[in-house]
Amino acid sequence: MEKSLLKQILHEYDEKRNKANLLAEKRKAELLAVNPRLSEIEKELANLSLQTTKAILISNESEKEKLLSDLKKKTNALIKEKSAFLKSLSKDSDFLNPQFECKMCKDTGYVLRDGVSKMCTCFKQRIYDIAYNKSNMGNLELENFSTFDSRIFSDKVNKEIYKSDISPRQNIKLIKEKVQSFIDNFDDPAEKNLLFTGNTGVRKNFSY
Numbered sequence: 146m147e148k149s150l151l152k153q154i155l156h157e158y159d160e161k162r163n164k165a166n167l168l169a170e171k172r173k174a175e176l177l178a179v180n181p182r183l184s185e186i187e188k189e190l191a192n193l194s195l196q197t198t199k200a201i202l203i204s205n206e207s208e209k210e211k212l213l214s215d216l217k218k219k220t221n222a223l224i225k226e227k228s229a230f231l232k233s234l235s236k237d238s239d240f241l242n243p244q245f246e247c248k249m250c251k252d253t254g255y256v257l258r259d260g261v262s263k264m265c266t267c268f269k270q271r272i273y274d275i276a277y278n279k280s281n282m283g284n285l286e287l288e289n290f291s292t293f294d295s296r297i298f299s300d301k302v303n304k305e306i307y308k309s310d311i312s313p314r315q316n317i318k319l320i321k322e323k324v325q326s327f328i329d330n331f332d333d334p335a336e337k338n339l340l341f342t343g344n345t346g347v348r349k350n351f352s353y
């Protein structure tokens with residue numbers, strides 16, 4: 146993939162994220178200004194989070210455990226109160242949080258999977274959308290799976306010409322299967338990306 150394309154999309158994601166954060170801050174400031182108790186809850190929650198960070202560093206295990214469970218109880222009670230308060234104002238419990246377009250990656254473009262950072266499906270989709278518009282694949286009504294015809298490929302194996310133990314027809318059928326499986330599993334972050342390479346004019350867009 147072109148580096149500039151990746152850079153462009155990463156920049157887009159930065160802006161999306163910043164916008165969501167700014168809007169959340171604005172919503173919060175407006176709501177807290179007219180609801181002093183909510184403002185207090187937010188301050189207490191921030192304070193509890195600070196205390197929790199400090200408590201983690203305590204070396205006495207039993208003291209640490211007791212303090213952490215105490216802090217957790219207080220935090221949960223406040224979260225409950227905050228949620229009830231927002232409900233009384235007919236707002237969702239996540240009203241004060243940034244509303245990201247993608248809940249999975251929070252508009253970062255990446256998700257953690259088994260401790261490894263992976264490209265999110267929304268990010269893959271964005272790359273696809275841009276790359277698709279750039280390529281000349283505008284003729285999907287005629288060029289799609291239903292009009293695909295493997296019979297135009299030879300079913301004769303010719304290792305010398307095709308550098309393969311299978312015929313071009315078998316080969317294109319395998320490619321089609323892979324592409325179909327890629328589409329079926331597009332939402333699965335574990336699905337690997339698909340890369341088409343080859344010189345111009347070798348029918349990477351479609352074979353008919």
Ligand SMILES: [Zn+2]
Nearest residue numbers: 247250265267
């Ligand atoms: Zn995402």
